[in-house]
Amino acid sequence: MQRGQALLPYGMLKLSRVNEVVNKVASATIKNGAGIQRVDSEPTLDSEGKDALHITIVLNRGSAGKISGDNALDTLVRIERALREAKEERFPIISYVTEEELEDTSGDTES
Amino acid sequence: MAILNPDHLFEQADKLISPPPAGPPRQVDLRRAISSAYYGLFHSCLVAAADEFVGVTQRATSRYALVYRSIDHKTLREICNEAKKQTPPDRYVPYIPGGGFDANIQAFSTAAIELQQKRHGADYNPQPRFRTSDAQLAVSIARSAVQRFKAANDEHRRLFLTLLVCPPR
Numbered sequence: 001m002q003r004g005q006a007l008l009p010y011g012m013l014k015l016s017r018v019n020e021v022v023n024k025v026a027s028a029t030i031k032n033g034a035g036i037q038r039v040d041s042e043p044t045l046d047s048e049g050k051d052a053l054h055i056t057i058v059l060n061r062g063s064a065g066k067i068s069g070d071n072a073l074d075t076l077v078r079i080e081r082a083l084r085e086a087k088e089e090r091f092p093i094i095s096y097v098t099e100e101e102l103e104d105t106s107g108d109t110e111s
Numbered sequence: 112m113a114i115l116n117p118d119h120l121f122e123q124a125d126k127l128i129s130p131p132p133a134g135p136p137r138q139v140d141l142r143r144a145i146s147s148a149y150y151g152l153f154h155s156c157l158v159a160a161a162d163e164f165v166g167v168t169q170r171a172t173s174r175y176a177l178v179y180r181s182i183d184h185k186t187l188r189e190i191c192n193e194a195k196k197q198t199p200p201d202r203y204v205p206y207i208p209g210g211g212f213d214a215n216i217q218a219f220s221t222a223a224i225e226l227q228q229k230r231h232g233a234d235y236n237p238q239p240r241f242r243t244s245d246a247q248l249a250v251s252i253a254r255s256a257v258q259r260f261k262a263a264n265d266e267h268r269r270l271f272l273t274l275l276v277c278p279p280r
Contacts, residue, residue, distance in 0.1 A: 047231035054239075064244040069251030073259070076252065077221045080195075093228045101242045104135065 011089030015041050018053060018088060025082045026057055029075040034063035037099055044093065052091045055079075061099045114158060114170060114179075117257060120151035124250045128243055141241040142233040148246075148253040149230035152223055155257045157182055160272045182275050188227055190274045191220035202279045208267055215263035216271050222256035 008014060013021070019039040027036045037058040046052040059067075067075075076094060083092055124147040127140040136144075161170075161179040169175045193199045194212045211217070229249055232239060260268065 046228055052228070059244065065247070067248060067251070069248075069253075069255035072248045072252050073218055073222055073255045076225055077218050080221055091224070091228065093232070094225065095229075095239075095242075096245045096248050097242045098244050101135075101244060 011087065012051070013083075013086060013088045015043075017086070018055065018083065021082050021086050021088070022055055022057065022079050022092075022094075025078045026075055029071070029078050030067055031071055032066045032068065034066040035060035043090070046091050046093070050091070052093055053088075055092050055094045057094065057096050058102065059096060059098045064098045064101075067096075115150070115154045117151040117155040117158070120147045120154065121250055121254055123147050124151070124246070124253075128246050128250070130243070135243055136246075138241060141243065141246045144246040145226075145233040145241065145249045146230050148249040149226040151250075152219075152226055152253045152256055153184070153187065155260065156187060156223070156272075156275065159260070159268070160276055163269060163272050164276060178276060184227060186275060186278055188224055190271070190278065191223045193274075194220040194271060195224075203274075206270060206274055206279060208270060212271060213264045213267045215259040216267050219256045219260040219263070222252050226253055226256075 018041045022041070023036060023039045026039065030036065037060050039055065039057055041053050041055040044052050044054040079094065080092060124144040127144040127147070128136055130136060157179045160182060161175050165172070165175040165178050193203050193207070195217050197211050199207050199211070212220070226249060233241060263271075
């Protein structure tokens with residue numbers, strides 16, 4: 001282990017590794033002209049207070065609406081499976097955002 | 112009995128996501144759309160279970176309502192968690208098909224847990240800002256998951272519904 005590298009508990013991958021795994025699977029699964037710009041992930045808690053991952057898939061500009069429900073569902077199944085096979089045990093909560101949505105700072109901040 | 116039609120919940124979600132005359136949809140609308148996506152999936156499961164064990168012709172009866180109301184979110188999450196596994200815990204083994212549930216039940220289970228978590232965040236967590244594309248995909252995933260559930264192997268679907276109504280101890 002390199003100096004300064006935190007030791008992660010069993011069942012937790014480094015976030016950079018999570019991003020790699022998700023990016024690889026999503027890029028291979030998402031079709032119909034939609035593309036992945038990048039993947040970001042951060043630790044969070046699930047609805048029961050257990051360790052989880054919030055994973056954001058940033059889609060290329062113009063990709064919104066190009067992903068079918070079946071394709072999104074297959075992507076979800078394959079991401080979960082790939083993370084499990086990589087020994088990541090935290091539950092992945094996956095969100096999508098497009099590049100143009102990230103740039104848009106308008107809209108309300110309250111419900 | 113007025114059963115919630117899952118398709119109507121999905122249509123409600125579509126309306127909430129549709130762009131307003133100016134700017135993006137309100138946060139409250141996107142959050143309610145994600146919630147409706149999950150509830151569409153959830154109620155489709157309740158209807159399937161009550162239709163299976165009481166009967167579609169008995170929808171107006173209190174017995175139908177009893178079975179319909181017997182499934183809660185926690186039970187759905189727990190059964191879906193086991194249904195996704197290739198090797199379930201011992202207490203589930205006698206009730207799960209050899210080799211596990213088919214791909215359609217596994218996909219439905221994956222979507223159910225994912226959407227339940229997203230619904231929880233949308234309803235209770237004030238921190239995240241929800242985006243239109245995320246809400247649209249949540250609704251699309253919910254619709255596809257319900258279709259996959261209907262397309263599942265009949266025996267596997269019946270076993271899954273039995274576990275939902277009578278979880279093993």
